[in-house]
Amino acid sequence: MRWKKIGKIFDPKGFELPNGCSEFAQSPQVLLLDGFLRVFFSTRSKDSTGKYLSHIGYVDFDKQFNILRVGKDQVISLGKLGCYDEHGIFPLNVLKTKDKLFGYIGGWNRRVSVSVDGSIGLAVSNDDGLSFRRIGDGPVLTASVNEPFLVGDPFVQIYDGRFYMWYIFGTRWVRYSDNAPPDRIYKIGCAQSSDGIEWTKSWEGRQLVADRLGSDESQALPTVIKRDGVYHMFFCYRESSDFRNDRNRGYRIGYAFSDDLHNWVRDDANVGIDVSPGEWDSDMLCYPHAFEMDGEVYLMYNGNEFGRHGFGVARLER
Amino acid sequence: MGRVFNPVETRDKTWMREFAQAPATLVFDDFVRVYFSCRPERDSNGQYVSYTGFVDLDRHNLLEVLRVSEKPILELGDLGTFDEFGTYPTSVIRTGRQVVAYYGGWTRCESVPYNVAIGMATSDDDGVTFTKLGAGPVLGYSPDEPMTISGPKIRRFNDQLILWYVAGIKWKVVDGRPESIFKIRMATSRDGRHWVKRNVNLIPDVLEPDECQASPDVIFYQGKYHMFFSYKYSSNFRNTERGYRIGYASSDDMFNWTRDDSRAGIEISSGDEWDNQSIAYPHVFELDGGIYMLYLGNEVGRFGFGLAVIDDYKP
Numbered sequence: 001m002r003w004k005k006i007g008k009i010f011d012p013k014g015f016e017l018p019n020g021c022s023e024f025a026q027s028p029q030v031l032l033l034d035g036f037l038r039v040f041f042s043t044r045s046k047d048s049t050g051k052y053l054s055h056i057g058y059v060d061f062d063k064q065f066n067i068l069r070v071g072k073d074q075v076i077s078l079g080k081l082g083c084y085d086e087h088g089i090f091p092l093n094v095l096k097t098k099d100k101l102f103g104y105i106g107g108w109n110r111r112v113s114v115s116v117d118g119s120i121g122l123a124v125s126n127d128d129g130l131s132f133r134r135i136g137d138g139p140v141l142t143a144s145v146n147e148p149f150l151v152g153d154p155f156v157q158i159y160d161g162r163f164y165m166w167y168i169f170g171t172r173w174v175r176y177s178d179n180a181p182p183d184r185i186y187k188i189g190c191a192q193s194s195d196g197i198e199w200t201k202s203w204e205g206r207q208l209v210a211d212r213l214g215s216d217e218s219q220a221l222p223t224v225i226k227r228d229g230v231y232h233m234f235f236c237y238r239e240s241s242d243f244r245n246d247r248n249r250g251y252r253i254g255y256a257f258s259d260d261l262h263n264w265v266r267d268d269a270n271v272g273i274d275v276s277p278g279e280w281d282s283d284m285l286c287y288p289h290a291f292e293m294d295g296e297v298y299l300m301y302n303g304n305e306f307g308r309h310g311f312g313v314a315r316l317e318r
Numbered sequence: 319m320g321r322v323f324n325p326v327e328t329r330d331k332t333w334m335r336e337f338a339q340a341p342a343t344l345v346f347d348d349f350v351r352v353y354f355s356c357r358p359e360r361d362s363n364g365q366y367v368s369y370t371g372f373v374d375l376d377r378h379n380l381l382e383v384l385r386v387s388e389k390p391i392l393e394l395g396d397l398g399t400f401d402e403f404g405t406y407p408t409s410v411i412r413t414g415r416q417v418v419a420y421y422g423g424w425t426r427c428e429s430v431p432y433n434v435a436i437g438m439a440t441s442d443d444d445g446v447t448f449t450k451l452g453a454g455p456v457l458g459y460s461p462d463e464p465m466t467i468s469g470p471k472i473r474r475f476n477d478q479l480i481l482w483y484v485a486g487i488k489w490k491v492v493d494g495r496p497e498s499i500f501k502i503r504m505a506t507s508r509d510g511r512h513w514v515k516r517n518v519n520l521i522p523d524v525l526e527p528d529e530c531q532a533s534p535d536v537i538f539y540q541g542k543y544h545m546f547f548s549y550k551y552s553s554n555f556r557n558t559e560r561g562y563r564i565g566y567a568s569s570d571d572m573f574n575w576t577r578d579d580s581r582a583g584i585e586i587s588s589g590d591e592w593d594n595q596s597i598a599y600p601h602v603f604e605l606d607g608g609i610y611m612l613y614l615g616n617e618v619g620r621f622g623f624g625l626a627v628i629d630d631y632k633p
Contacts, residue, residue, distance in 0.1 A: 080464075080488065080489075081429060081430060081488070081489045081491070081496060082427065082429060082430035082433070082464075082465050082486070082488070082489040082496065082498075083464050083465065084459060084464065086429055087428075087429075109427065109428075109429070110427065110428035110429065111398070111425060111426065111427055111428065112425075112426035112427065112428060113397060113398065113402055113403075113425075113426065114397060114398040117398075117425075119459060121461070122461070134461075135461050136460070136461025136462050136464065137461070137464040137487075137488070138459040138460050138461045138462065138463055138464030138465070139459050139460065139461070139464075140460070140461060142458045142459050142460075143400060143435065143454045143455055143458055144452075144454050144455065144456075144458065145438070145451050145452035145453075145454045145455070145456055145511075146452045146453070146454060147454055148395075148398075148399050148400065148452070148453035148454035148455075149398050149399060149400070149454070150398075170398070172396075172398075173396070173397040173398035175397070182397055182398065184398070205452070
């Protein structure tokens with residue numbers, strides 16, 4: 001594969017964002033509407049304790065990725081007290097079915113011995129994503145016997161009439177040093193559904209994609225697209241310690257392919273996209289989102305600092 | 319019949335300083351093993367963890383304690399897991415040669431004090447030690463049951479496994495403090511591992527819409543299912559008359575229940591008794607021509623559990 005970078009297309013700076021947010025536009029998620037694209041992203045505010053809360057905003061683009069408008073209001077509120085999504089939604093993955101618009105919530109809530117936990121919930125929109133309503137206060141996909149915590153990063157597609165959700169689950173929390181808080185390790189899994197609401201973890205506890213950096217590799221935000229009968233998965237991966245400031249240990253985009261949605265072959269050598277020296281994505285590439293528009297395949301993604309300064313897009317050349 | 323066991327009187331176990339909550343029995347030829355949850359002293363942050371242990375009672379004199387478990391039957395979970403800070407309560411059932419346990423695993427949260435999900439573990443040594451199925455829970459949260467999945471009671475009726483449990487529906491802030499609101503629920507399973515939730519509140523409220531209902535236990539007797547449970551007000555319930563009482567409901571089919579607390583047949587004691595303020599966590603079992611109830615007294619079992627027997631048993 002080879003991707004042609006079009007460049008950074010959205011910087012949250014200078015826009016009036018929901019919930020008073022001014023930085024971060026993370027994990028772009030595309031909804032194709034009539035003649036334009038609505039892209040949902042996670043932006044951040046700080047609460048009274050100085051900790052971040054992630055909220056969902058959106059920006060509309062024309063098909064040449066010129067900004068048409070930026071949403072000022074949140075499309076979905078954070079979860080209620082004690083719920084799985086009380087402290088953040090990251091990402092909101094949207095899927096249009098024949099008669100519904102589903103929003104899959106990557107919900108985050110804070111813990112005491114470790115920083116966070118996560119589960120995946122579902123909300124529905126009847127106004128092209130300007131507002132979403134949850135089907136319940138609890139999640140549709142959460143921790144289970146062999147996926148003990150940190151269930152998140154939903155990405156849902158329908159293939160042959162069946163819903164597939166790719167997501168991540170935590171495998172371990174590790175104290176890499178005595179004076180640092182515990183770091184998490186997570187891997188990519190897949191669940192299936194006939195209606196997009198009730199999910200079965202057909203491969204419960206099975207890591208779909210092989211590690212490249214060893215068992216301490218963290219893999220996040222899978223996105224899948226089908227081309228020429230082959231399923232292509234993009235995701236981001238990194239070391240699980242010292243990944244924030246050491247550019248050589250931070251996120252890069254990885255790649256795997258499958259003929260049957262069951263067996264995945266990791267093939268990062270063919271991912272066709274890497275960091276660009278001197279650019280907005282010189283140190284990090286993360287949170288990829290693949291989509292097709294008018295016969296072309298595109299990849300939206302975040303660059304340095306996990307998307308503090310926005311996201312960009314690339315087009316698949318071959 | 320009186321108090322069976324007071325954990326405050328055990329001296330040699332740091333993990334069992336006080337509390338003996340949620341008694342659950344496993345019957346052997348000569349003794350009855352009663353599992354319960356107990357706590358060491360509070361940690362440096364002033365918080366408790368909880369473990370499950372057991373006492374063996376003489377089958378022919380249930381007020382006679384034969385022995386107390388040396389160790390907890392389950393270890394606490396690893397960093398970040400659902401049962402890192404507690405395994406409480408525990409309910410057991412025999413399956414072939416194994417004993418299978420379902421337990422509430424506790425974690426600590428930032429905005430609310432805790433969250434709970436139900437784990438599963440198996441024993442190959444008659445219930446002395448258990449191995450967890452995995453690091454995660456077997457029954458967790460869902461759209462209609464967002465939090466606090468706790469209080470499991472495992473039963474087998476008509477070749478089907480039934481889990482009665484409690485599901486949190488919300489946290490209610492009372493005087494700046496979040497209080498959990500929970501209702502009695504059930505799930506069914508063929509293999510004990512994969513559960514189908516019924517997704518309805520089984521027992522109507524009587525105190526208030528936010529009535530908290532806990533610790534359901536069900537016994538089949540004389541052609542009917544009988545549920546004993548505890549219930550309390552949602553606010554100002556600690557050490558007051560708004561605390562736990564034991565309620566009762568009956569059913570012909572396990573799914574549709576008629577509540578009639580007046581038939582619970584047990585009330586708080588008067589005078590200076592250990593159960594003069596609240597009673598909770600009823601566990602009902604049939605043994606050698608009698609039906610017994612183990613239950614907790616004041617401060618939800620801080621000072622142990624007691625035993626009651628049905629007056630008018632008819633086989």
